[in-house]
Amino acid sequence: MTGPARTIVTTPSDRTVAISRVFAAPRRLVFEAHIRPELVLRWMWGPDGWPLVECTIDARVGGRFRYVWRHVEKGDMVMRGGFREIVAPERIVHTELFDEDWTGGETVVTTLFEERDGRTSVTATVLYASRAARDGALRSGMTDGWSQALDRLEALLPALDRG
């Protein structure tokens, strides 16, 4: 037996962040969970308190998608993008941009799905517009980034002090 699955985050180059994880499910199913809105709605949530509440996906090359995360007090966070490549069930290349851009411009995400012995490894590599954009997104952290986008950073600063 192996231990619980681990999410691995690395910085393979100066403009990228890679997120890897192994799932106990066949590749076809894991792939579907990334492009079917009714499935994406069940897992692609934001930080605590930010469930994904709207999800529309036109899963074909040139198709667009739109995600809306909603916080009961802080309002909505919207991300949009488009598909550059969809090779079921192996590979997706898409762009992402938050309406309140806190990632230093559009990112390009390449997601690879590989199956071995009934388990599927997924690696998503996020390419930022520049090294500064990547570092900024990492430095603020996802949680801070979402808060900043809502112009609430000032109120949150004491709580976010990393000492």
Place this chain on the structure above:
Amino acid sequence: MLAADLDATFAALADPTRRAILDRLARGPATVGELARPFTMSQPAISRHLKVLEEAGLIARERDAQRRPCRLEPAPLAEIATWLDSYRELWEARHRRLDALLDALQAPDPKDDRR
């Protein structure tokens, strides 16, 4: 840590040879000669990588000792690990939900008469 310092840290880490040098130094201090040995690279080339690592604050070199061994300076790496952790926590939470979803999708349907 200042933003400029962090840029230097990330730039230093972007190179695979420099990451391999840091891996080696994580096991203890080493001289330039010892660090050059596993690589098909001259000592001057290794020295150039060490200079980048030193300027990024990732390693320190003894000034006095004749062999000037290099050692790892863990603070900048710890800083980066902290950022990566907050990013990873978000994705870990998502992946736990995806685990549960995939389990549910694979559970036998009682109404399904295949079994």
